[in-house]
Amino acid sequence: MYVAVMGFGTVGSGVVELLYKNHHSIVKKSMQDSLDLKYILDIRDFPDSPYKDKFVKDFNIILNDPEVQIVVETMGGITFAYDFVKKLLLAGKSVVTSNKELVAEKGFELLTIAKEKNVNFLFEASVGGGIPIIRPITQCLAANEIDEIAGILNGTTNYILTKMITEDVSFEDALKNAQELGYAEKDPTADVDGHDACRKICILAALCFGKHVYPKDVHTEGIRNISSADVEYAKSWGGVIKLIAAAKKIGDDKISVTVGPAFVQKRSQLASVDDVFNAVLVRGDATGDVVFYGRGAGKMPTASAVVADVIDAAKHTLKKKNFGWDDAQENYVINYREQSAAMYVRGTAENREEAIKAINEKIGAVRVLSRENAPENELAVVTNPLPEGEIRDKLQNISSFAPVSFIRITNY
């Protein structure tokens, strides 16, 4: 059986490396006589690569070669990747991808084509890098009804927050440090504004709850506005701030999906996930909470997830995976303002006693937090669970209090 790899960047070159390095055990686990790399598609030249005889520049060579049964897509982006993957599936080839954008935007369509053509479309590497998460959700937890899934899905922001928490530096300084180390890109928007985590939670939500979720329908906040004050208040509350992407069942036919900073209790398994590591918590009706932890990005961890899918595709040439991933549905994702959660609110109050009294009158009892060296007119409270929109609106309409920062509080 022959494999082609499209895109010889970080992940693609890792896939090629792994296919050679662990070739013997990979063939054995595939239950095939052979599993060999035939082509690498890339527009660039790699004259010094040990795989130089494998490179091609024309996609059609791969598309039209009947010997190639499995194609790995590690190009990233949507435009070309979507066009190529669609054509490959239509031509009856299985596709394995690490491209979260592609899966989050086009997952339903591509899975539908794969089903019609009786081939596999697999994407374990698109969420959580080297952490096994998609297969465990769809197989190991198959006997469960999943109630909620939540995770730290972006390593860059988690590195920045870890720096802010442990070394008491500002967001700007932590970001600069992450950029120097290569953990953050020059333009860090996709990471720090939560878009990357958003794509991943869309994929997980579709797998857990059965319907496609578009990133545009998900309320997404990043970590740019997190201040040292918030970090300190989280500590005094008994936890840490993490960028949490979460999806939750609401009744029988709706879900909530949000991405944003959140307070996580210190004793939670998610609280100790530091630096560039990722973790995903799955709350099932039978299992309770299960947590998966590991490297959410990086060349070899991600490549390892891709190759595991290649093995799976090679093994399952007859019987295809059925992810039970249906089309998107209007009003399926509720407005984040309707979602009930306790919230941390920090703001300014010239008269603290008066402000606390007014807040109590509006939304019931709150817990007042404290931190060392706080400005005298700073007030931070934790509310009881209420619809988020209600908390925001009511606290914005108090004359003695001017809220600056709202952060959700998790219960895991």
Add this chain to the structure above:
Amino acid sequence: MYVAVMGFGTVGSGVVELLYKNHHSIVKKSMQDSLDLKYILDIRDFPDSPYKDKFVKDFNIILNDPEVQIVVETMGGITFAYDFVKKLLLAGKSVVTSNKELVAEKGFELLTIAKEKNVNFLFEASVGGGIPIIRPITQCLAANEIDEIAGILNGTTNYILTKMITEDVSFEDALKNAQELGYAEKDPTADVDGHDACRKICILAALCFGKHVYPKDVHTEGIRNISSADVEYAKSWGGVIKLIAAAKKIGDDKISVTVGPAFVQKRSQLASVDDVFNAVLVRGDATGDVVFYGRGAGKMPTASAVVADVIDAAKHTLKKKNFGWDDAQENYVINYREQSAAMYVRGTAENREEAIKAINEKIGAVRVLSRENAPENELAVVTNPLPEGEIRDKLQNISSFAPVSFIRITNY
């Protein structure tokens, strides 16, 4: 397709409950037209059970019914379970079990029969209860060479140690508390002496490294001898004591397997695994460290793992799992004394300075630990990594030092 369940105890009754409760989604995920419970085997009577018409007392009814294609074994123990499972596999039925003793002792033989008969023998629930671990190792991490696997695999001992660490109680008091809560049995031997964890690490070692490992070949220590002094020293060292079951590749054709108390660094994901929770760390050459966390026991978590296997067995009626689990091999598991590790050693020394000097001379520099209110003649040190037997022998032969407690130090 029809299923039978043998043993209506805690796990078995959970399996039956789940098969009914989530019936619709289970059938869908099995890709079968139906998946129904036909028999429950138990020697006891359950006249008030809602499933009372399913009960049978004669194993042969299940064995001889060609409609039953998948049998769940949740009886526990070896004698009957082994006899029944073997007969079922030989009769061409797939078997799903939660019985770690059975898999640890007879895994190779039963898998060999299953392979010959082209049926499935699955046992996800035998390790880590509701935590997906066996399938992730064999599938998701298939592109990796696994270097090491280690875990907190016994909830009872982890509960006792958590109590000792957080509430500063003795082992005896913590055990009594665990017994009152039903977390520990009246005769707690299998848990507190490490036998339960030993069976589980034998199963994991076979899956990761490819050869059957018998519990009798594994050096196993429990937690009976852990004192409050050790707990405090672990804290001053910067970590906690956990009962760790670990298996590690040594060169190309040997492994080490041990079960015993160990120091775990505070920042490790295993350090924050508290109470009855379990966690498994897998160190792969491509993924780095991946950790799986969740409820390692209990009715519904374990039943959920069993039912996931039932779904898998129903789906894979044509193509069977190949675990690559070969027969045991002599001298494959090295003697624990040959295994290199840093160690914590606590003992008595009438003259501390003299003892430290003598220890340094025997095994090189050590780090001396301290704790509040330690008796004047108490000395606790942490060594550099050396073969465990060498550390034990050399420190037992120092006239100025009488070692009382040796505990391994982990590097995860």
